[in-house]
Amino acid sequence: MNTSMNRAESLKCKAIRGLGPDIADSDRLPVSLADHGASCLRCQAEVARYRKLRRELGHLAEDAIAAPERVAAAVELAVAAMPQTEPAKPTAKVVATAAGAAAAAASVVAVALWRRSRAVA
């Protein structure tokens, strides 16, 4: 009985080891492994190591390595030597807004002309 229980537990250890790298993305173990994870110190250590690794990698995003001077200088030279880029074309949103505004203005003028023609009549 004990042997089969130990075997089942060791299979769960194996499963957690297999999942190890992916466990770093989640705060929880899969339901089927949660009980084992809560009581197995080896598995807890495994999970903790992967989470620490993930945290340390995440902290690298806060670093800034100073770019060598030549980068900006070379880019500036290259940009100066290049022909002018085509100015940005208006986006669909801008075109739609402009068209809407023109239509509104045209209706105002049309209404004004219609009122004037009625007043004259």
Place this chain on the structure above:
Amino acid sequence: MTLGEVRPNEDALIDRARAGDRAAFTELVRLHQDEVFTLATRLVGDRELAADVSQEALIRAWRAMPKFRGDAKFSTWLHRIVVNAAWTQRRRQRRHTTSPISEVYQEPVALEAGPMDLATVSAMRPRLLEALRQLSPPVRVVVVLKDVYDWPHREIAEHLGITITAAKVRLHRGRKHLHELLWDELGGAD
């Protein structure tokens, strides 16, 4: 200035650069060159190559400025260009070098930490950077983009021209390898 932070007047500079103003673009380069270089260094693992990648990425950014529509943050847009430039650089290296790509990408890089960095740098940082450089380039790129810059798998896969499953497999392998390389620093024996 941390990565992805929006600088004052950046929007105005972007508008002017989109309209073809070189001076405005030069100012944007000045503001973003360190984060571009940092990402490039993490991706290619070599300062000289990273400088080339940064240059190429920033020149590509100038050419593409009129197409920048502001759907994503400028820094995010720039990061995508850096990843593409790094990948192009890698392909070139593979074509022109006779040494194995793993050797080319394993040259040491000095960590240049500023005063603020030094306060936050953990004891394992130098070892972590060294371990990252030991990953194969295809694996390292995925680990850097996912675990350092928090890109979604879908976007990583799109940029690298691989499937989402392949991106996940590379991440799994990369983390496992780092776990082995950093065993002591991560807590060691069970």
